[in-house]
């Protein structure tokens with residue numbers, strides 16, 4: 001299902017239809033050099049103007065994410081309008097479409113789906129290098145207790161999956177709550193089949209929401225995606 005494409009900066013890395021939408025990955029160049037004009041020319045003029053306000057890796061990542069988004073929207077037949085960050089930093093699409101973006105140093109990914117009244121989130125995290133301190137920062141006490149009972153060599157990977165899913169939850173849920181959502185406000189229970197159970201601990205009167213979450217592996221990198229809708233919606 002996941003077949004990596006050959007490397008060329010800002011070229012598609014993969015394209016895959018996943019349960020919550022279409023996902024495209026775009027290769028990013030290794031350095032923070034300004035993005036060349038022929039690449040910028042592939043963006044909507046307003047996105048290009050915005051990209052020119054950014055510097056270093058931030059510009060590279062923004063451009064990669066927008067190229068991935070543009071690729072997907074073209075496939076879904078959407079007229080190519082500028083997709084700028086809203087005041088919260090989220091990509092804002094025309095009604096009827098939802099999207100989410102994530103990037104790491106050499107890859108940008110975008111998830112796009114049709115839908116209204118629904119939020120989607122995508123996130124990628126690397127698991128090849130153990131990052132001490134992440135578990136204590138992002139896990140609830142009961143998650144930490146579970147992770148600490150796993151064999152040592154599985155503890156970091158399990159933590160990274162939960163971390164990624166939580167960031168995807170943030171991106172999918174933020175449009176409904178419009179506030180900072182702490183890592184302790186959700187517990188994530190990964191399943192071996194890639195389905196993840198989300199247990200929310202939001203504030204009283206927030207929700208209820210229906211969460212769907214999945215993760216897949218791109219080599220040693222985890223890609224998570226989350227779909228959120230109010231529990232009363234059909």
Ligand SMILES: CC(C)(COP(=O)(O)OP(=O)(O)OC[C@H]1O[C@@H](n2cnc3c(N)ncnc32)[C@H](O)[C@@H]1OP(=O)(O)O)[C@@H](O)C(=O)NCCC(=O)NCCS
Pocket residue numbers: 061062065085088089090091100101102103104122123124166167169170171172174175181182183185186
């Ligand atoms: C906003 C946040 C989730 C972004 O994640 P990140 O790992 O830093 O960066 P990523 O590359 O994965 O994602 C960046 C993209 O997130 C998107 N994004 C930023 N703010 C967003 C928001 N409020 N809502 C939805 N998407 C948002 C943007 O598309 C951005 O890319 P772009 O600026 O090029 O368009 C993260 O910085 C953050 O604040 N996390 C803490 C809160 C949290 O995750 N809580 C868990 C709750 S369960």
